Amino acid sequence: MKNEYRITYMKDTITINTINVYYESYVEEGREKPTIILIHGFLSSIFSFRKLMPLLTEHFHVYAIDLPPFGKSEKSRSFFYSFSTYSKLVASFCAKKKLSKVNIVGHSLGGQIAMHVAKTYPDLVNKLVLLCSSGYITRPSRKMLAASYIPFFKWYMKRKLAESGIRGNLMNVVYDKKIVNEELELGYVEPFLDEAIFDALLVMYRKLENHLISNELNQITTETLLIWGKEDRVTPLSVGKRLHKDLPNSKLIVYEKAGHLIPEEIPEKIVTDIKKMINLST
Template identity: 45%
Template sequence: MERQTIIGRERVDNIDIYFEYDRMDDSLPTLVLLHGFLSSSFSFRKLVPHLIKEFNVISLDLPPFGQSGKDYRYTYSFRNIAKSVVRFLAGKNIGKFSIIGHSMGGQVSLQLIQSHPDLVEHAILLAGSGYQPSYSEKMKLVSYLPFFSFGIKGYLQRSGIEKNLKNVVHDPALIDDEMRQGYIRPFMEKHDIFRALGRMLRDKEVDLLKDELRDILTPCLLVWGRHDRVVPLEIGQRLHGDLPNSELVVLEDTGHLLPEEKPAEIYQLIKQFLGTAALDFGPKEHAHE
């Protein structure tokens, strides 16, 4: 099916949230897509054409990334970002939905599920981050220095887009000019993003703890790449152990950037999961070639 996408921005909690909405059919379930750190809804561009065969799909750029706002005064904790996502969806009259969170989007998804378990029917975490502490008080104090944002910008420039992309995919042959430009463009337009990243460093809270995760009863599908160097499989295995209603699927020959690397396979997993999510998942792990 050809994409017929509505794009726009909505003002929520003193920040602009950019969105892309595919399909608006009341008879179809809705999927909300949340991307990872230093990324945007661009990372789902290969997965969405599959998903719109069966679902309404709404992709968001989480502040301060992509084309969403980068206001220095916004609170960039995952808990607050999750609250803004909920308020955005309420403004679109989206009451019940399933959520797909990649990497940092998984952390935001878990915060959202914990605070609004009645809204989320199912969760799909694609290499979802977890178990991270907040930053040290020393690092938070350093982030107040006038030139800290220039330091962040310099670090990202020195590491380079090519090196960063090779770190997140298993097969470097997947990297092309479209991918390079799609990931680097938001960091070339304004300096505001680097200032907001400094604020995000200060605002980050401790991730959900084991007891909090065990209280989440939402059916969760955890999908991991066997060769993930950013959020290693060990994190997925820990989440599987702590989320009582979860299933873990491991994809072979795959790194961290799952929506780019295996979009067709992930679509099939999501389709199958949403058809069987009411089942009681046991402690099991699948590996897919």
């Protein structure tokens, strides 16, 4: 008799190092499947994977995390917003969920965090998938960091984010402008309706370190797939090519007519590439 398995969808909050972290998961109990952890980018949330997650569930146990202070996770001023802290948060999440040998998919800033996890906890990570990952960005200058302590700086940050508006910002991260609709706008603007996020972003601005540099990337031996949109204006293809050169066990795939927000633009192609990488049949 054929076993009947059921995929359970869960959305919940878990406390990690005193911070409340929101996550969503699709887990098929009793069935052996690879596990995927999804890590979103800057000013984003789990919402950015809304098209990708359902496509992955047939072949993987899927977990997606809202990084503090984004999405529905806690917007704390006491959290130390650094790459090392974020990578520890991901590792602690896996420990609490008893996950091992996970495959991490990181988009934009999430890609940088994914690389930090692979570098710091190599035994935890099976394979990496970097979607238009950020790379080679340095911290703000001392002058800008000093300015961040001036009382009006939070207002300045809010103004910069609002200048082009949510629609303008979304238009900048996609190739096909037709996909920018009301649903997309509401999904990305919702976390910013909570005023606390701006205080947290100010702390993040002060704490986030430099991105990994070449000699550090050379130490990551995890098999890595880089997927890029050729028309990416946020992290240009040149960043992808440089990461491909610095990551010793990597492959780069580039898609025409795709921008930075490829989880929204080409989710089917991404899933196909991930399945091939992890040697799963269709």
